[in-house]
Amino acid sequence: MANIAxxxxxxxxxxxIKSDEAQKCAINVELVGDDYRELRGEIAGPPDxxxxxxxxxxxxxxxxxxxxxxxxxxxxxxxxxxxxxxxxGAICLDxxxxxxxxxxxxxxVLLSLQALLAAAEPDDPQDAVVxxxxxxxxxxxxxxxxxxxxxxxxxPKGNSEFSNKVRCLMDMGVGEHQALVALSSCNWDMDRAxxxxxx
Amino acid sequence: MMECGxxxxxxxxxxxxxxxxxxxxxxxxxxxxxxxLLGLRSPVQTTCGHxxxxxxxxxxxxxxxxxxxxxxxxxxxxxxxxDSCAEREILQLRVKCPNHTLGCTRIIDLMYIEHHTQACSFxxxxxxxxxxxxxxxxxxxxxxxxxxVLRVKMCDLCNEPFTFNQEQLHLLTCRHxxxxxxxxxxxxxxxxVATHMTETCQKVVVTCPFAEHGCHQKMTRADLDQxxxxxxQFHLFLLSSAYKKINTFVSELSRTVGVIQSPFxxxxxxxxxxxxxxxxxxxxxxxxxPSHPERTLEKSLSASGAIGGSEKSSLFSxxxxxxxxxxxxxxxxxxxxxxxxxxxxxxxKATSKSSMSVLTQQDIILRDLxxxxxxxxxxxxxETIKLSNLAKRIEEIDAYVEAHLAELNGKFCNGExxxxxxxxxxxxxxxxxKPGRVCHSPPFYTSQFGYKFCLRTxxxxxxxxxxxxxxxxxxxxxxxxxxxxxxxGRITISxxxxxxxxxxxxxxxxxxxxxxxxxxxxxxxxRNPKGFGYTDFVPLKKLIDDKNGSYIKNNMLCIRAVICxxxxxxxxxxxx
Numbered sequence: 203m204a205n206i207a208x209x210x211x212x213x214x215x216x217x218x219i220k221s222d223e224a225q226k227c228a229i230n231v232e233l234v235g236d237d238y239r240e241l242r243g244e245i246a247g248p249p250d251x252x253x254x255x256x257x258x259x260x261x262x263x264x265x266x267x268x269x270x271x272x273x274x275x276x277x278x279x280x281x282x283x284x285x286x287x288x289x290x291g292a293i294c295l296d297x298x299x300x301x302x303x304x305x306x307x308x309x310x311v312l313l314s315l316q317a318l319l320a321a322a323e324p325d326d327p328q329d330a331v332v333x334x335x336x337x338x339x340x341x342x343x344x345x346x347x348x349x350x351x352x353x354x355x356x357x358p359k360g361n362s363e364f365s366n367k368v369r370c371l372m373d374m375g376v377g378e379h380q381a382l383v384a385l386s387s388c389n390w391d392m393d394r395a396x397x398x399x400x401x
Numbered sequence: 402m403m404e405c406g407x408x409x410x411x412x413x414x415x416x417x418x419x420x421x422x423x424x425x426x427x428x429x430x431x432x433x434x435x436x437x438l439l440g441l442r443s444p445v446q447t448t449c450g451h452x453x454x455x456x457x458x459x460x461x462x463x464x465x466x467x468x469x470x471x472x473x474x475x476x477x478x479x480x481x482x483x484d485s486c487a488e489r490e491i492l493q494l495r496v497k498c499p500n501h502t503l504g505c506t507r508i509i510d511l512m513y514i515e516h517h518t519q520a521c522s523f524x525x526x527x528x529x530x531x532x533x534x535x536x537x538x539x540x541x542x543x544x545x546x547x548x549x550v551l552r553v554k555m556c557d558l559c560n561e562p563f564t565f566n567q568e569q570l571h572l573l574t575c576r577h578x579x580x581x582x583x584x585x586x587x588x589x590x591x592x593x594v595a596t597h598m599t600e601t602c603q604k605v606v607v608t609c610p611f612a613e614h615g616c617h618q619k620m621t622r623a624d625l626d627q628x629x630x631x632x633x634q635f636h637l638f639l640l641s642s643a644y645k646k647i648n649t650f651v652s653e654l655s656r657t658v659g660v661i662q663s664p665f666x667x668x669x670x671x672x673x674x675x676x677x678x679x680x681x682x683x684x685x686x687x688x689x690x691p692s693h694p695e696r697t698l699e700k701s702l703s704a705s706g707a708i709g710g711s712e713k714s715s716l717f718s719x720x721x722x723x724x725x726x727x728x729x730x731x732x733x734x735x736x737x738x739x740x741x742x743x744x745x746x747x748x749x750k751a752t753s754k755s756s757m758s759v760l761t762q763q764d765i766i767l768r769d770l771x772x773x774x775x776x777x778x779x780x781x782x783x784e785t786i787k788l789s790n791l792a793k794r795i796e797e798i799d800a801y802v803e804a805h806l807a808e809l810n811g812k813f814c815n816g817e818x819x820x821x822x823x824x825x826x827x828x829x830x831x832x833x834x835k836p837g838r839v840c841h842s843p844p845f846y847t848s849q850f851g852y853k854f855c856l857r858t859x860x861x862x863x864x865x866x867x868x869x870x871x872x873x874x875x876x877x878x879x880x881x882x883x884x885x886x887x888x889x890g891r892i893t894i895s896x897x898x899x900x901x902x903x904x905x906x907x908x909x910x911x912x913x914x915x916x917x918x919x920x921x922x923x924x925x926x927x928r929n930p931k932g933f934g935y936t937d938f939v940p941l942k943k944l945i946d947d948k949n950g951s952y953i954k955n956n957m958l959c960i961r962a963v964i965c966x967x968x969x970x971x972x973x974x975x976x977x
Contacts, residue, residue: 205418206418206436206437206457206460209418209421209437209438209439210436210437210438213438213439214438217438267464267465269436269470270460270461270464270465270466271465301473303468303469303470303471303472303473304435304436304457304461304465304470305435305436305451305470305471307438
């Protein structure tokens, strides 16, 4: 990796660790391996959102040409969000694509992602199913997103109705996550979910 | 490393990011490069008001995008200007010495930090002995004196140098270390062990000194004296039988010497040698000269007093009346007969002396002859070389004269030049065999102080037919400086009819120069690579089947170019 890329990442790493946000446990980074090519990021779900109390893990890959090209970031923790793929974790965010600028750092990227969780852009979606739910049945979207945070991202408060429906499908021999995805994308309609799973 | 304060980017060899130091107080973000996140080095400012290290922003523009890394404003290299004010301020900021973690407490202006680190006593340095240790500058001396495992030590015993970590190894080989003899246990220096074993060690088993005469007993050196005392009788017996053997051998030897002597006589019977001898005695009266073999022999014989007077007189009376060179060989033969006789009577010493002196004389004559013949062949070779050098020189002069004649012809032809291509059939064959091959005429001038041109020809094929291509090329001439460019004027190229029939059927094309063509620009190399003319001037068939005219006469083709500088007329002919 080019000298400048390593130098930069090392400094950015320190910047994140020392930042006020890290002190408040809002963001964090850890090394994966010893060459600064890959990092693991962590962001806390912002307050007053269905993600409040959740911790999301991110995979950050630093390209050779960093900082002249953006880092490759995706969610490792499953999340229900219009701009993040519920399947792959891929993120649709302009600063990770054409709006990247060399002056941006790990800290600003993590904070931008946190902001994205607070303010979704359903008109520029990554996951069309989630985006439709967001726009057409916002209350159900909030519940679903909250339930995903409970299942995958460590939020204590659950939803007994959703849990029952998932367990019901699991009893039919469906995997837990598969059941969750099917129910979430069918607006928690059991019949449609079953139809989607078994036809 | 770049000197602080220097802004000339030309001196930068490796990639230089910002200043990676710990600033005191911490670096204000306005002096931080947003690309490398370090203190701005040679800062430049963008038209959108952001500062970056010069290297960083140039790399950003070339490797990433033409936009400002901070606000994505479109940006090119022309939108950047050096920010000398910021640079001055940055260089005055104070920084901790990079060795502060190693104990250096200095905090100095950034301007002087690189100078300081070079001399900083806390600067880690590699051991110059390459022991792979890294030590602080101030501890280097001590390290080299007493710690480095590769420091050179002198052996106290043998005064030879060795590296410290090799001390044990050296002690195992040092010649002056005292070791115990493995036979007798005596303490001796390692270097002397071998001598000790062969000369003094009492426990070493030795053979009796009379072993070569037949006493094969072996005993320790301590017992040797006793053996010698006890076996004196036996040893004496061995000695006496050895003495007998030697006696027999000596008498056999003297008989053998006699046999060996006789072949020396045969040597002078060689016919070639005899004729050489006679040839080198041009004056018969000087036959017995001081250098003559017989005379020398006479001297040596009388000096040794080896033979009686009668023998001596008969020997030389037969030598003198000969008086002719041709006889001398025979005389030599006789001499040797006498000599053989003498060998038997008088012993080997005197005989070999005298025969050797005869041989030496013959040797000298032979050597003289050889030298002469070598001298002669040497001078012949020299003459041959001189001759071939002269011939070469004449060829050079010929070529020079020919070239200059051609040049003069070209210079004073007043724009009308005839190119005679001799040996045309071979010329065609060559051009046809090698596609892309072209041939240029000697240069010529349009007038004495006019433009310089040459003709170019090659063979092209079109619709399975071969054509002779003809072009003119401008060339760099002596007058180009004061001539008008591009060249303009009329060019007429003809393949000439050299037959007897009248009227002449020359094949002629006239073309006018075109000012926009590169072919008429002032040439930048000795010959303009672009020419002007026809790729299909005339079909080769037409030249060879001369029904229309006699173009090839005596296997020679004549091409005429007439070039008249002047304003182009209306009639213009399009050509390549």
